[in-house]
Amino acid sequence: MCSGKFVDKTAPFRSCLSVDFSVSGLARLIMAGAFAISMAGGQAAADVSALEIGNKLANMLRAGRGAVSANQPLINNPDIADKGFTGDKLIQEAEAIYTKRVGSALLADDLSPRDQRLIEAQMKAMRKIVDEHQADINRKGTGFKGFIPAVFARLVNEEFGATAGTEARVRVTAPPDLVRNRKARPDRWERGIIETRLLTPDWPKGKAYTEQVEFEGRPAFRMLLPEYYSASCLSCHGGPKEETDITGYPKEGGKEGDLGGVISIVIFE
Numbered sequence: 001m002c003s004g005k006f007v008d009k010t011a012p013f014r015s016c017l018s019v020d021f022s023v024s025g026l027a028r029l030i031m032a033g034a035f036a037i038s039m040a041g042g043q044a045a046a047d048v049s050a051l052e053i054g055n056k057l058a059n060m061l062r063a064g065r066g067a068v069s070a071n072q073p074l075i076n077n078p079d080i081a082d083k084g085f086t087g088d089k090l091i092q093e094a095e096a097i098y099t100k101r102v103g104s105a106l107l108a109d110d111l112s113p114r115d116q117r118l119i120e121a122q123m124k125a126m127r128k129i130v131d132e133h134q135a136d137i138n139r140k141g142t143g144f145k146g147f148i149p150a151v152f153a154r155l156v157n158e159e160f161g162a163t164a165g166t167e168a169r170v171r172v173t174a175p176p177d178l179v180r181n182r183k184a185r186p187d188r189w190e191r192g193i194i195e196t197r198l199l200t201p202d203w204p205k206g207k208a209y210t211e212q213v214e215f216e217g218r219p220a221f222r223m224l225l226p227e228y229y230s231a232s233c234l235s236c237h238g239g240p241k242e243e244t245d246i247t248g249y250p251k252e253g254g255k256e257g258d259l260g261g262v263i264s265i266v267i268f269e
């Protein structure tokens with residue numbers, strides 16, 4: 001199944017199809033039949049492999065953010081200069097988090113050349129962003145430095161787009177009323193799926209939405225992975241609404257469990 005933070009890559013693609021749960025039994029049967037036919041073609045195989053790499057990229061992005069999050073006390077310690085939190089350290093910690101959460105290693109011998117390229121591009125982007133911020137991270141006398149998981153993720157995704165953008169895109173967006181950085185605003189398709197699926201009360205928690213859809217004039221596999229606020233997010237995204245958080249943004253008034261954001265992935269065919 002494709003719900004939950006970390007998706008079993010061996011799960012059959014079928015369980016990851018986004019199905020409108022309100023449809024009648026008959027409509028569902030017809031959809032299942034149409035799916036069975038589509039499964040017979042090469043298309044389905046392409047989707048399964050796009051889904052697998054999409055999950056890997058999403059889970060590694062989460063693991064990278066997790067490592068930045070775990071190191072916030074160190075990064076924001078005003079008393080230490082050289083913190084040893086380098087790009088290599090980040091990758092090492094993120095890979096460990098990935099393996100622990102997903103249950104298998106990020107890099108494996110059986111990766112396709114494309115998947116290998118995409119994972120390496122993402123890891124390279126992560127390493128680069130942390131290395132580029134060494135002066136900030138190691139600045140003595142400053143506490144909070146603003147090198148938070150969301151900023152790290154945005155910069156990594158931008159760098160990834162610059163190097164691997166003809167093959168894939170990764171970004172983090174959010175429901176329109178929650179967006180902080182204008183660069184994170186959902187596009188029309190993302191917005192539609194967020195509003196008509198991910199935000200509806202009967203959308204299964206954590207379930208990814210996937211669809212074969214044109215992107216920038218090319219056939220592509222698109223994937224949206226919902227993310228929910230946990231208690232740790234609320235010091236910035238919680239209440240009281242409009243109060244300024246430590247980063248200078250007005251708080252959203254969010255609550256634990258609310259849909260706070262969406263990882264959006266495009267894998268071009």
Ligand code: HEC
Pocket residue numbers: 148150151154172173174178179180181182184227228229230232233234235236237245246247249260261262
């Ligand atoms: C220290 C304050 C802080 C905490 C804690 C925090 N965020 Fe954020 N978040 C921000 C800031 C600042 C941005 C804008 C980053 C940027 O410049 O792109 C942001 C951006 C985001 C975005 C991208 C969309 C946007 O609005 O630009 C999402 C999604 C998000 N946060 C979700 C979360 C979740 C989920 C958690 C908890 C796991 C969390 N945040 C914890 C401060 C925080």
